[in-house]
Amino acid sequence: MEIITDIIADNSVEKEYSRKISLGHRKKYAQFFTPYTVANLMAQWLLGNKKLKTVLEPAFGLGIFSRALITQQSDIDIKGFEVDETIFSEANSTFAGIENVQLLLKDYINNDWDNKYDGIICNPPYFKFHDYDNKTTIKEIESRLKVKLNGFTNLYTLFLLKSISQLNPNGRIAYIIPSEFLNADYGKLVKASLIKSKTLRHIIVFNFKENVFDDVLTTACILLCSNDNNYQKIKFSSISKLDELETIRNYISAYPTETNTGLTFAMNELNPEIKWRKYYQIQNGIRYKNLIPFSNVAKVVRGIATGANEYFTFSKSKAIEKGIGEKYLRPCICKAIDVKGNFFTMDNFQKLVNTDRQAYLLNAVGAKNDNVIKYIELGEKTGIDKKYLTACRTPWFSLENRPPSPIWVSVFNRSGLKFIRNEANISNLTTFHCVYPVQSSLFDNINVDVLFAYLLTDIAREIFEDNSREYGNGLQKFEPNDLNKAMMLDLSVLDKETEMEILKLYNKYRETVLKEIPDETLVDSINEIFRNKYCLY
Ligand SMILES: C[S@@+](CC[C@H](N)C(=O)[O-])C[C@H]1O[C@@H](n2cnc3c(N)ncnc32)[C@H](O)[C@@H]1O
Structure with missing residues (x-):
């Protein structure tokens, strides 16, 4: 088998790109790059499928996974998706002349649903639900996969759900994603899919003192999945140093032969409804x-949500200015910073009032007082009554009970x-x-x-x-x-x-x-x- 030698087998392409392109642009597209050693390990998992011919890289970036793959096996056809033109053109020049890598400037979620692959390898974009068009994307996934998703779902879990549905028999997935979904409500469905599809084999949770990704505030995990018949045992490993990845390398080369890596569970022992921390961390x-x-x-x-803190909270001077007496104000702690120790006494409260901190909430239901009525009218004039929370209350200025x-x-x-x-x-x-x-x-x-x-x-x-x-x-x-x-x-x-x-x-x-x-x-x-x-x- 011919090995392509002029492929860059380290992170220098990513480093050069990060030097040239602003952090603002990289953040906009969630461009945080996989360390080459990690990419290489994940590539090895895919290469363990001896019939590996077709590979998908759904969030291509500069193609670190493709580079790690083709330095080891050149006769594979790789398809990559990327949405950012800037990184796409960089990637095109890095892969110029390498015909078995096909790059598409297209969004992964809305394309390619009918194709299946022998290997899918990815570090998907990390976007919280409010950072991407979650309504359209979630709808697309729901109608394609016939599932009901939590609206708070992070984009990376949607990438994973789609990829699980695109595996050929014996096909393998290696994903590196934040470990947050393992212990968050929105992760339940993904965990259930990993179990239902019988593809999950190993979750390696990074528990590094420093972040694996330089500038992103997440802890990561690698998921290894395989669409074969060896679904009886699921492994969880927790890794605190990069050199511990060696044990994972051993697991990969021995697979499906059992090694004593990590903690092992039967598929039916895993409960998608609970936090999976208990499977990899000593409780x-x-x-x-x-x-x-x-x-x-x-x-x-949870504490009281007003829906418009600025309007509903009062300091002493604001109360005097608006002519609103204590009868219509409920003493309340508004900011964590106002509480110093583990005990909050009446004296502490009085100090807040005297230093003119926000220490009251408007309590106006049933009030006949002119000034209170005027303040309510002000709220209506400025649209406070139409806000998300206030609009569902009757009257709109009532407080949660x-x-x-x-x-x-x-x-x-x-x-x-x-x-x-x-x-x-x-x-x-x-x-x-x-x-x-x-x-x-x-x-x-x-x-x-x-x-x-x-x-x-x-x-x-x-x-x-x-x-x-x-x-x-x-x-x-x-x-x-x-x-x-x-x-x-x-x-x-x-x-x-x-x-x-x-x-x-x-x-x-x-x-x-x-x-x-x-x-x-x-x-x-x-x-x-x-x-x-x-x-x-
Ligand atoms: C976290 S980076 C990973 C890059 C590279 N694979 C790596 O591991 O170093 C995610 C990449 O996905 C791209 N991306 C973001 N949204 C996408 C989408 N909907 N479809 C395809 N690619 C997307 C970003 O521009 C970015 O290059």
Whole structure:
């Protein structure tokens, strides 16, 4: 077999392109390039199909996968799709004279539905639902594949869904995509398709300290799929260093012979409805006994969404200017930055008011006061009543019926989950979720302070983390249901004496926080009490 030698077998083409073309342009088309070593590994998976003749590269870029393929096997016909003219013309000159690579300046999603391939290899564009024409694209995929998609679906999962439908018998797929879909709601359908098509073989999750893609905020994973009969075993590997890719290389060369790479599951063991993190990451919760669902003890719901914060929120001076009295204003925390420690007291609230922070929400339903009526008319004149959320409410300026919750939890955090005891008993916008302890006969003796003491500990955070969403670079997000579905230690098994000990430490900690000299060793001591009582090893 003839090997083409003047093909560039490294990332120099991509580097040169990134130097020449602005970041703005590259971002517009999601042009983040695959490291050559990774592309090469993925190419090897395709080459493992001994009958590999036709290959599709749906998001061609500068054709790194095609380069990796044809340096190893030249007698394959490759078709590439690309939508950006700039990169397309660069790619054309890189592949000039190589006749078995056919490049099309066309969108992948809307073309080529009737063709099937022996190999499909791709690093698809990463676009959130609001960054591409999601309505038309989703409709196209839904009508072609007869599926119902979540409107929040990211474009990369649509590429994958289409590619799964374009495999010849024994055909193989290698995709590199963000690992987000493994643990996000919009990923359920893709996971179900990977199972239903019986093509999924191996998911390799990158857990690198640095990003694989230089300037994009995602963690990545490689999917290896094959349309053959060896669908009994699915592997999950988690890789933290590039040189660990060697184990994957071994898996690929041995396939379908079993190797001891990663964690292995039977196809019917995989549940598309749950977060797949549990298949590739050691769960923190398994280290503890007496775990119960958090939802047994508390319910988490999102904070108040006004639909027009600028209009609905008030500072003291705005209230004076508009002549609106406290009777028509509901105390409310509007910004996360206004809460410093883990306790939010009436004093803290008063300070916000006195420093003229937004600390109130308009509460105007049923008001007969002239100034309030004037302010409502102003809202109507400026179209606030026609906004997405306000238009569905009656009257449009009514607030969501959400009483203040005794505990808040931060939504998006770099340093992990943060719980706040709302001692001021005020409302909160969506910057926090509300945590309401459950009032049931089983748990009516749950002491909110003991619960909160637990929520302050590292153990609580670790166990919640089993259910977080990842946004790369250590950024975590918790939707209310991630917390509702998470586990916690069962505090009802604590004896009275231990409970008192915890409360003593907790009260001391509270005092130090209020004096603005927080003594974290007190929380560490609470953590230790829980560790001694619940840790299995
Ligand atoms: C993440 S880059 C990957 C490039 C290259 N395959 C690599 O791995 O280095 C995605 C490429 O897909 C192209 N692209 C974006 N939307 C597309 C679409 N709808 N159809 C085909 N290509 C698309 C972008 O212009 C970009 O070059």
